[in-house]
Amino acid sequence: MSVSINLLIIDDNKNNRQHLSHLIKNDFDNIELYEADSALTALTTMMKQSVDLIIIETQMSHMNAYDTAKIFQSRSQFRHIPMIFMLFYENYAQFRTKAHELGAVDYLLKPIEANQLISKLTLYVRFLTQQKTKVDKPQSTENAGTHVGFF
Numbered sequence: 001m002s003v004s005i006n007l008l009i010i011d012d013n014k015n016n017r018q019h020l021s022h023l024i025k026n027d028f029d030n031i032e033l034y035e036a037d038s039a040l041t042a043l044t045t046m047m048k049q050s051v052d053l054i055i056i057e058t059q060m061s062h063m064n065a066y067d068t069a070k071i072f073q074s075r076s077q078f079r080h081i082p083m084i085f086m087l088f089y090e091n092y093a094q095f096r097t098k099a100h101e102l103g104a105v106d107y108l109l110k111p112i113e114a115n116q117l118i119s120k121l122t123l124y125v126r127f128l129t130q131q132k133t134k135v136d137k138p139q140s141t142e143n144a145g146t147h148v149g150f151f
Contacts (some may be wrong), residue, residue, distance in 0.1 A: 003129045006050055007121075008034045010042045010068065011057035011086070020055065020112065027118050028125065039068040046078060052128050054083045055108070058095055066095075069102035079103070082124065086110055 007024070011017045017035045024031055034049060036042035038060070045051070054072075058065040065085055072078040085099040085107045092109060099107055106120060 002030055003132045004030055004032050005125050005128050005132075006032045006034065006052045008036060008042060008045060008051045008054045009056075010036045010039070010054060010060075010065070012037050012060040012062065013057070016057065020117070023112070023114050023117055024121065028121065030129070031121075031125065039063045039071060042068065043071070046081075051078075051081055052132075053124055054081055055086065056083055057086045058099070059088070066098060066102055069099075069104070073103050082106075084108060084120065084124075086112065 005028075009017050009020050011020075014037065017037070021033050021035065024033060034045050034051065036045050039062070042054075042056075056065045056068060060068075065083075069083060072081065072083070082105040083099075083103055085095070085104045086109075087095050087099070087107050088110045092107075096107060106124075108117060108120065
């Protein structure tokens, strides 16, 4: 049984969304892609479709990724969705910490390098696939309370 991962790309630049989609489609057959050009479009998509992972551009014209992430974090049904922020290298140090504070689990440096994107997505897809197929087993007492995260 193949598990599909629903990935939402949020970027106000259509060319950027198409470029990411092309790179992802070339390497993953188990990712269902959704695109949004704004926070409002993203929220509409997320209300209609379950989303497992978000890649979001930090510098969008109408509402940046940080304000968008605050909205996602304020809604309990979206809080659990991991977000990967796309950061420009020159803004990296300034925005990396802020991104993590707002729920980002990772970041990609722009311009996006295909092998960097594929490598990171491979990890997240593997993790999310395991989460989706995980069989509820009783936890042993020695592992009780242990939390395994992305980092």
